[in-house]
Structures are given as structure tokens and as C-alpha cells.
Amino acid sequence: MVSLAKENLLHEKSKIALSVAGVILAVFLIFATTGLYLGIDRVVENMVLKAGADLWVTSKGSSGSLHSPSLLSSDLGESLRAIDGVQKVAPLIRRPVATELNGEKLLVSVNGYDTESGLGGPWKVVRGAARPGAGEIIVDRVLAKKNGLDMGEYIELESRRFKIVGISDETFTMISYMAFVTLEDARYFMPANLTNFFLIKVDSASQVMDVKKAIESAVAGVSASVSEENAAEAKDETVGGFLPIILVISAIGILVAVLVVGLLVHTMTIEKSREYGIVRAIGATNSYLYRMTLFQALVVSIFGFVIGAAISPPLISLLRYFVPEFVVLLTPQMVLLVFLLFVATGLIASFIPVRRLSRIDPAIVFKG
Amino acid sequence: MTAQLDKMDHVAIDLQHLSKVYGSGHVAVKAIDDVSLHVLEGEIVAVMGPSGSGKTTLLQVIGALLKPTSGDVIVNGTSISACPEGSLCQVRLQTFGFIFQTPNLLSALTAVQNVELAMNLAGAKGEKARQKARQLLEELNLEMRLGHRPANLSGGEQQRVAIARALANDPPILLADEPTANLDSKTGQGVMELLRKIAKDKGKTAVIVSHDLRIRYFADRVLWLEDGRLRPRWSEGVTIDPVCLMAVEKDKTTNVIEYEGEKFYFCSLECRREFEKAPSRFKESKLRS
Known part of the structure; x- marks a missing residue:
């Protein structure tokens, strides 16, 4: 069977190539922006969940573990250890330190953690030591790459020099770079006998809520939050703010794709009005022409999506090489969602020339 | 919805008091005015007349591409004037x-695909349809051009592909609108000979409208249409261009010259210039009388 839709597309190769390129660009734009959102979302989530704690103890009224101020006496550790069901208690100092590297001001979130228990330490060390020793630091990959820092070199934070012994990944939050030092070294950045959080590991997962209640009733002036709640709160604080922006950029990407595909099928409809009139004159129905236009729009959308989806990961990796902050996460669910969006794009775009198609007069063929 | 005619099964096309008016009120234009006509099965009828006489409108109405304002079009015993729009596609395909x-071939399709598409629209698919399309084109001496797109075919070849497409669904009636207008005289004659041969060999009824008087040699019957009405012959207001032999309305052309005391009217400036180069060659054209 002759597919007029297919032959028309093949006959207009350069025009189709340009339209497909437009769709590819839109696909990449959407993958890049939503991937960036998911990437940061994942990092923030990991900062809480991968700390290894079941519960986070903070100052009463302080919510979240990232930006809300929480100051606790280090002495509270003993009281927390005494509560039934508590297996491990580890203080965590998390302190933003402003510094200047290569003439650029930046914010390093110094995490002083208990290296014995490992609670609150780096969760993905890509190079070097898994834990820092005295006077040593594990820095974020993006920070190291941007500033040309490498293992064995020194970084100065508030006049204190640390030797870089490890590089960690997924520890850049768009706002700050995370760095990990021993608890003792972190005390340099905090008033004496204070910590920001206590991380609690309970005996068994079923005891989490009971231990939470026990902490809040036994220790005055503290709140205990489950890691998952804490992670959700941290994500809300960090990435929730720019979610609308991501959605707007993605919507623009979709709109661009709809316009590109719509313009293509509309232009083809105008240019081929006479030919469509011929097809109508020899006996085709309007629905034949509608289906043909739909097919053309879907082919361009889906073809553009497939190429866009195939080239986005390597292109993003390339971009990440030049722009280390470009932390992008592509998930199968997101790829499926974008695919469905582009199928919808094809459907919507095919409606653009429908009015024109319905007005094509088969008698046009009698005009020489 | 349909009206069956009795005792008229030999009549392929029966036009009954057909009229077609464009617009309304004081801007109304009567393109066809009370035309009644019988075309017999297997008959080749040429409808001639000057530009604007209503020939193409008549063909569009017969071919179910336009609805008449009044009157009836009965094709093979079935009235198509009253058919709903949705069923007219099928009528056009089958009848x-x-x-x-102009050949009006689809530019993206090859010769064989252009013919095959018409079959596909009528429901014939697969290798059988393709074989038949090939066969039709081979019958029209286009076996070396099956895979060529229209841009790579000559005007005559394109028109032959168009004829093959017209025959694709084996319709009982062929409707041709100025089939030689865009062809040189030799190619045009070849196309007309072919059209007549096919119509006669395959027993098709054909209605050909044209203002080219040479078409009349290929028709069984010639009708003259002027101002939307059928007439026994052209009126005083119409004459024949001595160069191209097209019918010309005297008061509608500006290409007029006087030669040896006689006025000559031309359909175009090109014809007039051609005449001026060698008037004696055209002056005695037999068709002018």
C-alpha cells in the first residue's frame, strides 16, 4: 500500500531534518532542565538519607537538616544514649564556611562527623580515602574540578588548612559544596561544646517511632525527626523553590516542539493543498487526510524524541565536563514521561492544519 | 436518496434541467443554465465552448465534485445529486x-505509486494493486518510467500516467477537462488518440470538455456550450483562433488584428504574434467556418 504520508516526508528531507532538529533541541532542553532538577533533588535527598541515621535530633522548633539553625549541647549525647532502643548516637557539625578560591568567593558546607560510626560522612567517595583523619578533608568533586584541586593539595577554610585526601560525588547542592572533616577538626568552626545535630541509629526499624517519642519526652528542648521526613523537608527547602522555574522551562520546550512540528505540518498542508485537493478529487475522504497529517506529525515528534533521547546522555556528559555544576539525573520514568509528552506534541501539532485540510476544495484540480 | 431510472440502462449519464449558480442576489452568476443531456454507454462526447462558458463547472457537477443548484445528475441509473457528501467520495472512486x-500527479510519488494510490483509496491493496498499476502503465507504454517521479517525466508522459490513474479503479466513465491544454500539438494529439482508443477498447463512456476544436475529431458527438447553455453551434459572438483553433469570444479578447479587410481574433498574444509572422499560413483555416 502506498503511504502518501511517508512518501511526502521522504520527499521533503531537508525540511523534515530541520524540524526533527528542532524537536531534538526541545527534547534536550527538557532532559537537561528536568534532569538538573532531579539531580539536585537526589543530592539533597542523599545528604539526609545516606547519612546513615534513622533519626535526626535538632533544636526544638528547628526544622530540616540543611538550612534551619540547630544548636545543641554536646553533652546531650549521653542522655540520648541512655534511651531504650538507641543503638548509636553521633554528633554532626554542619557549618557553612565562606571562603575564596582562585579569586572566587564560595560557600563550603563543612561537615564534621564521627568517623568511627561513619554517621553523617560522605556516601560516595570517588577517589582517595573513605574517611578523613586529623587535619584532612574530603571535598566535593565539583569544587575540586572547578578550582583545580587535587589529592594531597591543601585548602584553607577560615585560616585553617586541610589536606585533601578524598573526592566525593553527589555533594554539590547548587548553593554550596560539601566537605567532610573529623568532628574534632570541625569544632574549630563552632563554639565549644556545641553541635548542630545528633544522628541516631536505632536497634531495629520497627522502633523508630517509639524512640522518636522517647527522645522528645526525655530530652528537653529537642526535636527528633525521621530521616525520610527530614529528607522531604530538605528537598522542599532546596529544590522546591526552583521547581516552578523548571516546569516553565520544560513547558517552553514542549511549546517549541509543538510549534516546530505544527509549523511543519501546516506548511506542508499549505504547500500541498493542491495535491491534497487531487487526492480528495480522486476519492479520498477528509479523514484520510487527517490521518496522514497525524502520521506525519507523530513521525517527526517521535523520531525527534528518539534521537534527542539517544544523544542527550552523551551531550550532558560532555557539558558536565566543561560545567561541573551540571548535575543531571535521567531516570527511566522521566524518559517515559517525556516520550508521552512528545506523542502528545504530535497529536496537538496535527490539529493545527485541520481547519485548512477541511477547507481544501477538490475542485481546485480543475484550475490549470 | 437515489432515484432509479427505468428503461434507460443504456444511458450512462443523464442530466436533467441542470443549473449551477455561483453567488446570490445581484452578484449571482449562472454557470450552467438548464442543461439537459443524455450520454450513452461507450459514447465519447466532446463539450466545446469558449473560456468561461461553463464547461468545467459542468464536468465538476457530473463528477460529483460540485452540487448542482437545481436539476439532477443521474449516473448509470442512480441520482448522485442528492447523495450525502460522505458517500460522494465512494461515488468518485468507483464511477x-x-x-x-494539468496531469495533477502527486510529486512525492513515482508513476506506479500515483496509480496505485487511487486503487488503495478504493480498497485494493498489496501486490495485486501494484501489479495492476504496473500493467496499466505498461499498456500506456510507460514501462520504462514506472519508478520515475513526475518531475522526471515529460508532459506527455505525465498525462499518460494521469490517464492510467483515471483507469485504476476501472471506472465506467472518464471525465477529461482540457486534457491537451498544456501539451504541444503533437503530444496533445497522441494523448487524445490514446484516450479514444482506451475508451473504445475498454467500453468506457467519456465526456471531454475543451475549447480546443481539434478535440472534435476524437469524439462521437460534439456539443457546444456557451453562456452555460447547450447550443447547436457557436453564436455570432464566438469565433475561432486561426492559430491554435481555440474558441474565442470576440468581445472578451484584446488580441484582434485586421488583415486583408478581415478581422482575426486570438486567444493570446502568442497566437497573435504567430499569426503576424505568416498570416497566409493561417488565414484559410478550414475550422474557422
Whole structure:
């Protein structure tokens, strides 16, 4: 069977190539922006969940573990250890330190953690030591790459020099770079006998809520939050703010794709009005022409999506090489969602020339 | 919805008091005015007349591409004037084969695909349809051009592909609108000979409208249409261009010259210039009388 839709597309190769390129660009734009959102979302989530704690103890009224101020006496550790069901208690100092590297001001979130228990330490060390020793630091990959820092070199934070012994990944939050030092070294950045959080590991997962209640009733002036709640709160604080922006950029990407595909099928409809009139004159129905236009729009959308989806990961990796902050996460669910969006794009775009198609007069063929 | 005619099964096309008016009120234009006509099965009828006489409108109405304002079009005993729009596509596919002034081939399709598409629209698919399309084109001596797109075919070849497309669904009636208008005289004659041969060999009824008087040699019957009405012959207001032998309305052309005391009217400036180069060659054209 002759597919007029297919032959028309093949006959207009350069025009189709340009339209497909437009769709590819839109696909990449959407993958890049939503991937960036998911990437940061994942990092923030990991900062809480991968700390290894079941519960986070903070100052009463302080919510979240990232930006809300929480100051606790280090002495509270003993009281927390005494509560039934508590297996491990580890203080965590998390302190933003402003510094200047290569003439650029930046914010390093110094995490002083208990290296014995490992609670609150780096969760993905890509190079070097898994834990820092005295006077040593594990820095974020993006920070190291941007500033040309490498293992064995020194970084100065508030006049204190640390030797870089490890590089960690997924520890850049768009706002700050995370760095990990021993608890003792972190005390340099905090008033004496204070910590920001206590991380609690309970005996068994079923005891989490009971231990939470026990902490809040036994220790005055503290709140205990489950890691998952804490992670959700941290994500809300960090990435929730720019979610609308991501959605707007993605919507623009979709709109661009709809316009590109719509313009293509509309232009083809105008240019081929006479030919469509011929097809109508020899006996085709309007629905034949509608289906043909739909097919053309879907082919361009889906073809553009497939190429866009195939080239986005390597292109993003390339971009990440030049722009280390470009932390992008592509998930199968997101790829499926974008695919469905582009199928919808094809459907919507095919409606653009429908009015024109319905007005094509088969008698046009009698005009020489 | 349909009206069956009795005792008229030999009549392929029966036009009954057909009129077509464009616009309304004081801007109304009567393109066809009370035309009644019988075309017999297997008959080739040429409808001639000057530009604007209503020939193409008549063909569009017969071919179910336009609804008449009044009157009835009965094709093979079935009235198509009252058919709903949705069923007219099927009527066009099954009943008529159209040949246009320009071949009107689809530029993205090869010769064989252009013919095959018409079959596909009528429900014939697969290798069988493709084979038949090939066969039709081979019958029209286009076996070396099956895979060529229209841009790579000559005007005559394109028109032959258009004829093959018109025959694709084996329609009983062929409707041709100025089939030679865009062809040189030799190619045009070849196309007309072919059209007549096919119509006669395959027993097709054909209605050919044209203002080219040479077409009349290929028709069984010639009708003259002027101002939307059928007339026994052209009126005083119409004459024949001595160069191209097209019918010309005297008061509608500006290409007029006087030669040896006689006025000559031309359809175009090109014809007039051609005449001026060698007037004696055209002056005695037999068709002018």
C-alpha cells in the first residue's frame, strides 16, 4: 500500500531534518532542565538519607537538616544514649564556611562527623580515602574540578588548612559544596561544646517511632525527626523553590516542539493543498487526510524524541565536563514521561492544519 | 436518496434541467443554465465552448465534485445529486476517472505509486494493486518510467500516467477537462488518440470538455456550450483562433488584428504574434467556418 504520508516526508528531507532538529533541541532542553532538577533533588535527598541515621535530633522548633539553625549541647549525647532502643548516637557539625578560591568567593558546607560510626560522612567517595583523619578533608568533586584541586593539595577554610585526601560525588547542592572533616577538626568552626545535630541509629526499624517519642519526652528542648521526613523537608527547602522555574522551562520546550512540528505540518498542508485537493478529487475522504497529517506529525515528534533521547546522555556528559555544576539525573520514568509528552506534541501539532485540510476544495484540480 | 431510472440502462449519464449558480442576489452568476443531456454507454462526447462558458463547472457537477443548484445528475441509473457528501467520495472512486488540464500527479510519488494510490483509496491493496498499476502503465507504454517521479517525466508522459490513474479503479466513465491544454500539438494529439482508443477498447463512456476544436475529431458527438447553455453551434459572438483553433469570444479578447479587410481574433498574444509572422499560413483555416 502506498503511504502518501511517508512518501511526502521522504520527499521533503531537508525540511523534515530541520524540524526533527528542532524537536531534538526541545527534547534536550527538557532532559537537561528536568534532569538538573532531579539531580539536585537526589543530592539533597542523599545528604539526609545516606547519612546513615534513622533519626535526626535538632533544636526544638528547628526544622530540616540543611538550612534551619540547630544548636545543641554536646553533652546531650549521653542522655540520648541512655534511651531504650538507641543503638548509636553521633554528633554532626554542619557549618557553612565562606571562603575564596582562585579569586572566587564560595560557600563550603563543612561537615564534621564521627568517623568511627561513619554517621553523617560522605556516601560516595570517588577517589582517595573513605574517611578523613586529623587535619584532612574530603571535598566535593565539583569544587575540586572547578578550582583545580587535587589529592594531597591543601585548602584553607577560615585560616585553617586541610589536606585533601578524598573526592566525593553527589555533594554539590547548587548553593554550596560539601566537605567532610573529623568532628574534632570541625569544632574549630563552632563554639565549644556545641553541635548542630545528633544522628541516631536505632536497634531495629520497627522502633523508630517509639524512640522518636522517647527522645522528645526525655530530652528537653529537642526535636527528633525521621530521616525520610527530614529528607522531604530538605528537598522542599532546596529544590522546591526552583521547581516552578523548571516546569516553565520544560513547558517552553514542549511549546517549541509543538510549534516546530505544527509549523511543519501546516506548511506542508499549505504547500500541498493542491495535491491534497487531487487526492480528495480522486476519492479520498477528509479523514484520510487527517490521518496522514497525524502520521506525519507523530513521525517527526517521535523520531525527534528518539534521537534527542539517544544523544542527550552523551551531550550532558560532555557539558558536565566543561560545567561541573551540571548535575543531571535521567531516570527511566522521566524518559517515559517525556516520550508521552512528545506523542502528545504530535497529536496537538496535527490539529493545527485541520481547519485548512477541511477547507481544501477538490475542485481546485480543475484550475490549470 | 437515489432515484432509479427505468428503461434507460443504456444511458450512462443523464442530466436533467441542470443549473449551477455561483453567488446570490445581484452578484449571482449562472454557470450552467438548464442543461439537459443524455450520454450513452461507450459514447465519447466532446463539450466545446469558449473560456468561461461553463464547461468545467459542468464536468465538476457530473463528477460529483460540485452540487448542482437545481436539476439532477443521474449516473448509470442512480441520482448522485442528492447523495450525502460522505458517500460522494465512494461515488468518485468507483464511477469516475478524472483527467485534468494539468496531469495533477502527486510529486512525492513515482508513476506506479500515483496509480496505485487511487486503487488503495478504493480498497485494493498489496501486490495485486501494484501489479495492476504496473500493467496499466505498461499498456500506456510507460514501462520504462514506472519508478520515475513526475518531475522526471515529460508532459506527455505525465498525462499518460494521469490517464492510467483515471483507469485504476476501472471506472465506467472518464471525465477529461482540457486534457491537451498544456501539451504541444503533437503530444496533445497522441494523448487524445490514446484516450479514444482506451475508451473504445475498454467500453468506457467519456465526456471531454475543451475549447480546443481539434478535440472534435476524437469524439462521437460534439456539443457546444456557451453562456452555460447547450447550443447547436457557436453564436455570432464566438469565433475561432486561426492559430491554435481555440474558441474565442470576440468581445472578451484584446488580441484582434485586421488583415486583408478581415478581422482575426486570438486567444493570446502568442497566437497573435504567430499569426503576424505568416498570416497566409493561417488565414484559410478550414475550422474557422
